[in-house]
Amino acid sequence: MVEAEDLQSLKTIALLGGCNGPIWLSSQSFGDELGISPQTASRRLIALERQQFIIRSMKPDGQHVAITKPGEQELRREYADYTRIFNPKRKYYSLTGTVISGLGEGRYYMSIPHYKAQFDEHLGFEPFPGTLNIRLDPASIQIRRDLEHLRWIEVSGFTADERTFGGVKTLPCRIRGEFCAIVEPSRTHYRNDIIEVISGGELRKILDLNDNDMIEVEITYD
Amino acid sequence: MVEAEDLQSLKTIALLGGCNGPIWLSSQSFGDELGISPQTASRRLIALERQQFIIRSMKPDGQHVAITKPGEQELRREYADYTRIFNPKRKYYSLTGTVISGLGEGRYYMSIPHYKAQFDEHLGFEPFPGTLNIRLDPASIQIRRDLEHLRWIEVSGFTADERTFGGVKTLPCRIRGEFCAIVEPSRTHYRNDIIEVISGGELRKILDLNDNDMIEVEITYD
DNA sequence: ATTACTAAAAGACGAGTAA
DNA sequence: TTTACTCGTCTTTTAGTAA
Numbered sequence: 340m341v342e343a344e345d346l347q348s349l350k351t352i353a354l355l356g357g358c359n360g361p362i363w364l365s366s367q368s369f370g371d372e373l374g375i376s377p378q379t380a381s382r383r384l385i386a387l388e389r390q391q392f393i394i395r396s397m398k399p400d401g402q403h404v405a406i407t408k409p410g411e412q413e414l415r416r417e418y419a420d421y422t423r424i425f426n427p428k429r430k431y432y433s434l435t436g437t438v439i440s441g442l443g444e445g446r447y448y449m450s451i452p453h454y455k456a457q458f459d460e461h462l463g464f465e466p467f468p469g470t471l472n473i474r475l476d477p478a479s480i481q482i483r484r485d486l487e488h489l490r491w492i493e494v495s496g497f498t499a500d501e502r503t504f505g506g507v508k509t510l511p512c513r514i515r516g517e518f519c520a521i522v523e524p525s526r527t528h529y530r531n532d533i534i535e536v537i538s539g540g541e542l543r544k545i546l547d548l549n550d551n552d553m554i555e556v557e558i559t560y561d
Numbered sequence: 562m563v564e565a566e567d568l569q570s571l572k573t574i575a576l577l578g579g580c581n582g583p584i585w586l587s588s589q590s591f592g593d594e595l596g597i598s599p600q601t602a603s604r605r606l607i608a609l610e611r612q613q614f615i616i617r618s619m620k621p622d623g624q625h626v627a628i629t630k631p632g633e634q635e636l637r638r639e640y641a642d643y644t645r646i647f648n649p650k651r652k653y654y655s656l657t658g659t660v661i662s663g664l665g666e667g668r669y670y671m672s673i674p675h676y677k678a679q680f681d682e683h684l685g686f687e688p689f690p691g692t693l694n695i696r697l698d699p700a701s702i703q704i705r706r707d708l709e710h711l712r713w714i715e716v717s718g719f720t721a722d723e724r725t726f727g728g729v730k731t732l733p734c735r736i737r738g739e740f741c742a743i744v745e746p747s748r749t750h751y752r753n754d755i756i757e758v759i760s761g762g763e764l765r766k767i768l769d770l771n772d773n774d775m776i777e778v779e780i781t782y783d
Numbered sequence: 784a785t786t787a788c789t790a791a792a793a794g795a796c797g798a799g800t801a802a
Numbered sequence: 803t804t805t806a807c808t809c810g811t812c813t814t815t816t817a818g819t820a821a
Contacts (some may be wrong), residue, residue, distance in 0.1 A: 340596055343569035353646045365785070374562050376816050381787060400785065418647055421640040424575045433700035478655040478704060485703065588805070598797050603806060622804065779801095 340414055341390070348373065348383045349392055349406065349448050353414055357393070357406040365401035384422070422488050432482055432558040434534070436475040445470025445522075445535050451504065457494045462511060462520050464539030468524065471514075471536045471543065473554065479534050486521075488508060489560055493525065512558045515546055521556070563612070563635055570595065570605045571614055571628065575636055579615070579628040580734070587623035644710050654704055654780040658697040660770050667692025667744075673726065679716045684733060684742050686761035687733045692744065693736075693765065695776065702754050708732060708743075711782060714741050715747065734758070734780045737768055743778070 351372050358364050370380035384404065387393045392410030396403045406414075446469040448454055459465045475483060491508040498504070506525040513519060519538040521528065536556065543546060573594055578584050592602035606626065609615045614632030618625045628636075668691040670676055670746035681687045697705060720726070728747040735741060741760040745751065758778065764770060 345564035347568075350642060350646070354642060358646060366787090377785095378787080378816055380812080382814090385787080397786075403785085404757040414646065418643040420572060420576060421636070422573070424580060425640055432703070433698075433701055436702070444692055444762065472582070472647060476655075477653055478657075478700070481654075481707065482700060492793085586803090589803090599798050600806080601795075604795085607806080619805075624805080777812095 341392075342386075343421060344383065345386055345390065345392070346413065346417060349385055349410055349414060350417070352387075352393065352404060352406055353411075357404055358411055358414075359395070361403040361405040363398075363399065363401055368401070373509060377388060385429065385557070387510060419488070426485065426488060429486070431560070433555065434473075434474040434475055434479040434482055434556040435560075436479055436534070436556070438543075438552045439472050439474045439533070440472060440550055441472035441535065443469075445472070448504075448507075452508070453497050453504070454494060455501075458509065458520075458537070459539050461487055461492045462509065464518070465537060466520075466537040467541050469537075469541065469550070471519075473525065473534050473536060473556065474484070475532050483534065489558070496525075509537075510558065512556050513541065514538075515555055516555055517545060519556075521558075563614075564607065564608075567608055567612065567614070568635065568639060570609060570774050571632055571636060572639075573754070574609075574615065574626060574628060575633075579626055580636075580752060582634055582752045583618070583625040583627040585623055587621075587701050596681065622670055631646070633701070638774065639749070641710060648710065653782070654708060654776040656695075656697055656701040656780075658695040658701055658756070658778070660765075660772055660774045660776060661694045661755070662772055663692060663694035663757065665691075667694070667759070669728075669758060670726075675721075675726070676716060676729070680742075680759070683714045683716070684731065686757040687765050688742075689761060691759075691763065693741075693770070695756050695778065696752050697756060705753065705756065718747075720761070731765075732780065734778050736760075736764065736778055739764065739767060740776075743767065744779075774783055 342439045351369070352364070355372075366377035366381040366384070370540070373380060382443070384393070384395065384402075388395055390409055392413060393404050393406055402412050414523070449466045449470065450469040455465060463536065489510060491510050493505045494509060496504045496506040505540065507522055509520045509522045510523050511518070511520050514536065517538060517544065519536045522537050534556070536542065540550070572582070573591070577604070579593075588599035588603040588606070591611060592599045593605065606615070606617065606624075609632070610617055613629055613693075613743060615626050615628055671688045671690040671692065677687060687702070710734060713732050716729045716731060718726045718728040729744055730746045731742045731746050733740070733742050736758065739757045739760060742763065743758050744759050756765065760767070770776065
């Protein structure tokens with residue numbers, strides 16, 4: 340557990356732009372920012388450095404400070420807490436976008452029994468071997484980010500034939516009333532403007548969809 | 562400036578649901594939550610109460626704690642900081658909705674010289690005396706919340722004829738390429754599904770708009 | 784001007800205790 | 803069991819100082 344004061348210091352650095360690259364600081368200026376003495380400010384920076392939340396390089400007139408990956412992670416954890424406090428009750432999300440052709444990867448994955456079985460168990464349908472790829476509108480790309488805070492169903496990965504199949508996560512949704520689910524890899528981040536949707540049947544046929552058709556994906560929650 | 566530890570305590574209470582109503586706590590359980598002794602936990606609660614961030618009522622087996630408006634405000638301030646850290650680079654927002662009829666209040670306010678002059682100064686056009694009212698689509702209501710973190714232009718209120726005219730804030734935007742601005746009161750929260758837009762001319766005529774027409778409001782930023 | 788040490792002052796912590 | 807006090811200890815802070 341990271342100290343409340345360290346978090347406060349780290350946040351202040353982040354607000355000054357420390358997540359994007361080194362920023363200039365002095366004990367004086369940093370202390371003013373936090374309302375503490377330069378001595379304490381200096382010690383705080385030393386503490387953050389010890390915990391590897393920042394890296395520093397001394398200059399004659401101060402120092403350059405940048406937030407490290409672990410430091411940023413800590414801040415994101417905090418951010419997620421606040422998001423949980425203030426955005427939990429949102430009951431409805433709507434994404435819009437256009438149908439595009441995928442590369443057939445979805446079809447491959449959906450044909451693997453391990454995934455098939457788990458989707459069946461958690462979603463209540465056996466997925467059609469193929470995914471519907473949707474390119475999101477700019478406005479929906481933002482909304483998609485909010486979805487991260489919802490309860491996705493985790494489907495574990497596995498190893499077979501000396502190959503590793505990563506875990507995926509899935510979120511139930513509806514397209515034109517049809518029960519579907521968004522699927523994405525648990526770890527890697529694919530392009531954030533494209534989502535892949537699975538269903539119990541072939542959505543392109545069921546809904547008579549073609550490339551470039553505009554569709555809406557609705558997520559209702561609890 | 563609120564202490565880092567108090568903020569941490571307050572956040573913990575919020576995560577337990579303290580923003581929505583009274584929750585049960587004991588010094589013991591709260592201390593466990595924070596990794597501190599019950600004595601310190603008790604002192605923290607007292608401190609929060611002194612600052613009016615929480616209200617408490619003692620029970621034989623613990624206490625009921627609820628976060629007050631000022632307490633919640635403090636947390637929202639913190640949340641906004643994190644939002645600024647992680648979501649600053651969004652350059653484009655798009656709201657969609659339908660044109661509706663307002664109550665003519667906008668017309669009244671836009672005819673007041675004080676407002677007129679300030680809008681002229683900050684926006685570069687003298688507002689047409691009237692506002693275009695737009696009912697947002699569900700998806701856009703969410704996006705609208707994100708707009709709060711952008712740099713709105715503050716227009717101060719004033720007092721005249723023994724009446725108080727509140728401050729308003731405005732955000733430049735475009736509708737079908739036409740330069741406009743969203744306007745809303747700085748303090749009070751109106752319905753979150755309706756926005757009011759002003760422009761240098763009468764938008765209904767310029768863009769040939771009628772009630773129930775669908776339109777898109779675009780906000781580009783920096 | 785810096786950083787970062789030492790040492791004195793201030794404040795926070797938790798054990799013990801009463802209600 | 804609680805809450806919340808006192809009190810001794812320990813930690814944190816800031817002033818002063820050196821580099």
